[in-house]
Amino acid sequence: MVSSIVWLRDDLRLADNPALDAALQRGNPVCLVYVLDEESPGLRPLGGAASWWLHHSLEALGRQAEALGGALTLRRGGAAAVLQALVEETGADAVFWNRRYGGPERAVDAGIKSWAEEQGLAAASFQANLLFEPWQIQTGSGGPYKVFSPFWRACLEAPEPRKPLEAPPALSSPGAGSEDLAAWHLLPRDPDWSGGLAATWQPGEQGAWARLEDFAGGGVEGYASARERPGVEGSSRLSPHLRFGEISPFQVWEELRHAPETEDARVFRSELGWREFCWQLLYFNPQLATRNYRPEFDGFSWAGRQGLAAWKRGRTGYPLVDAGMRQLWQTGWMHNRVRMATASFLVKNLLIDWRVGESWFWDTLVDADAANNPANWQWVAGSGADASPYFRIFNPVTQSRKFDAAGDYLRRYVPELAGLGKQIHEPWKLADKTGPAAGYPEPIVDLGDTRRRALDAYDRMKNG
Numbered sequence: 001m002v003s004s005i006v007w008l009r010d011d012l013r014l015a016d017n018p019a020l021d022a023a024l025q026r027g028n029p030v031c032l033v034y035v036l037d038e039e040s041p042g043l044r045p046l047g048g049a050a051s052w053w054l055h056h057s058l059e060a061l062g063r064q065a066e067a068l069g070g071a072l073t074l075r076r077g078g079a080a081a082v083l084q085a086l087v088e089e090t091g092a093d094a095v096f097w098n099r100r101y102g103g104p105e106r107a108v109d110a111g112i113k114s115w116a117e118e119q120g121l122a123a124a125s126f127q128a129n130l131l132f133e134p135w136q137i138q139t140g141s142g143g144p145y146k147v148f149s150p151f152w153r154a155c156l157e158a159p160e161p162r163k164p165l166e167a168p169p170a171l172s173s174p175g176a177g178s179e180d181l182a183a184w185h186l187l188p189r190d191p192d193w194s195g196g197l198a199a200t201w202q203p204g205e206q207g208a209w210a211r212l213e214d215f216a217g218g219g220v221e222g223y224a225s226a227r228e229r230p231g232v233e234g235s236s237r238l239s240p241h242l243r244f245g246e247i248s249p250f251q252v253w254e255e256l257r258h259a260p261e262t263e264d265a266r267v268f269r270s271e272l273g274w275r276e277f278c279w280q281l282l283y284f285n286p287q288l289a290t291r292n293y294r295p296e297f298d299g300f301s302w303a304g305r306q307g308l309a310a311w312k313r314g315r316t317g318y319p320l321v322d323a324g325m326r327q328l329w330q331t332g333w334m335h336n337r338v339r340m341a342t343a344s345f346l347v348k349n350l351l352i353d354w355r356v357g358e359s360w361f362w363d364t365l366v367d368a369d370a371a372n373n374p375a376n377w378q379w380v381a382g383s384g385a386d387a388s389p390y391f392r393i394f395n396p397v398t399q400s401r402k403f404d405a406a407g408d409y410l411r412r413y414v415p416e417l418a419g420l421g422k423q424i425h426e427p428w429k430l431a432d433k434t435g436p437a438a439g440y441p442e443p444i445v446d447l448g449d450t451r452r453r454a455l456d457a458y459d460r461m462k463n464g
């Protein structure tokens with residue numbers, strides 16, 4: 001019997017999946033396939049935490065497909081060769097997928113589309129992972145936006161995002177053999193560092209919905225201020241689910257479609273807008289993770305790598321930086337405000353190239369995202385679009401005093417400091433070095449000196 005192939009990538013869900021929907025409408029069995037493609041040129045290999053997530057997400061999706069009577073086929077290899085083989089095996093006459101927006105990914109997809117059309121197969125791609133296609137939102141003169149606010153205003157003036165599609169009630173799949181997920185070795189071994197991730201997250205569509213309902217069930221009330229406080233669960237924590245497409249931005253948007261127009265709802269929607277903006281930046285700047293968006297930063301003199309190991313391990317002597325880096329290591333996620341503070345510390349106080357920090361986040365974040373990660377690193381570094389001005393250097397002490405005044409977040413992730421009161425923000429000021437904070441490092445750099453050094457380096461770049 002003729003079948004259709006649905007090639008899943010960053011859209012590991014059955015609901016609101018336009019490629020799957022289109023295949024099902026043809027009325028034939030559907031071969032749902034995920035290809036672990038480590039061969040097509042230019043694709044960025046997944047980091048460790050994202051690989052862990054992918055394993056569990058595929059496992060969850062496989063279970064879901066089976067519960068509906070179908071199957072998820074897993075194959076490893078170059079996507080073109082794998083899809084060609086699958087067409088032969090299953091006799092499929094159509095290949096459908098949801099669009100992705102990175103440069104190398106688009107090149108792979110374009111090649112597959114031409115091949116499929118040459119073979120006389122039906123081939124079609126769909127909008128599923130962004131609310132607004134990057135080319136759809138343009139400035140008056142026809143180019144991409146470089147500043148967030150007018151970009152987001154233009155999005156809000158465009159037709160409102162469509163309603164999400166329902167999940168299929170049943171699936172039937174042709175008998176295409178699947179590889180053994182365990183043999184892909186996506187999980188860490190020797191040592192297995194994933195215990196904290198497993199305790200924090202439930203990868204998969206069900207886990208994504210649990211988060212969304214937990215968060216939006218209360219109408220996002222209080223989000224605008226709670227999202228700033230790392231010691232409380234004030235944001236949605238949907239980022240890894242959105243990253244892997246276990247939930248779509250259309251589904252998240254729908255939850256708020258009829259919400260009252262509060263400041264909380266406005267701010268939350270605008271965070272989804274930042275995601276759109278970052279992807280639009282990547283679409284028009286495929287080398288966003290490796291090249292300064294503002295080329296004048298090519299002449300910036302970085303200082304080397306001194307302090308990098310302490311930063312990665314959360315042993316800089318600055319409690320907010322250390323708490324953030326340890327949260328990242330333990331849970332694969334870090335609070336947004338703390339991401340800004342830790343990134344600023346690396347780039348400005350240690351004067352280490354933003355690309356070094358971006359790579360570490362890429363390896364350790366469960367939500368490591370090809371657009372959001374480099375765009376935000378460049379935003380902090382000052383080299384990006386609509387970037388934070390270079391002279392804005394986050395002071396980790398001021399930041400923790402303001403956003404974690406009682407020190408709850410610091411205590412949770414830096415247990416050596418748990419016994420401290422107000423001094424928790426500046427433990428180096430304690431007179432008694434043998435007290436409760438003994439063993440916690442002294443600051444590895446002076447904030448004032450390194451701030452001046454960063455501003456001098458910036459001035460040299462501007463004038464040089």
Ligand SMILES: Cc1cc2nc3c(=O)[nH]c(=O)nc-3n(C[C@H](O)[C@H](O)[C@H](O)COP(=O)(O)OP(=O)(O)OC[C@H]3O[C@@H](n4cnc5c(N)ncnc54)[C@H](O)[C@@H]3O)c2cc1C
Nearest residue numbers: 235236237238239271274275336339367368369372373376
């Ligand atoms: C240095 C640095 C690196 C970052 N790397 C990533 C990354 O790899 N992946 C990632 O998804 N986000 C990244 N962010 C953005 C942001 O920190 C996370 O999206 C956010 O913390 C996720 O938590 P949440 O889902 O609870 O967000 P919420 O506040 O609930 O926001 C909802 C969704 O909006 C999107 N969003 C929120 N803030 C941003 C933002 N600043 N830029 C783009 N999208 C945003 C995310 O998809 C998020 O899930 C980075 C930020 C910084 C400063």
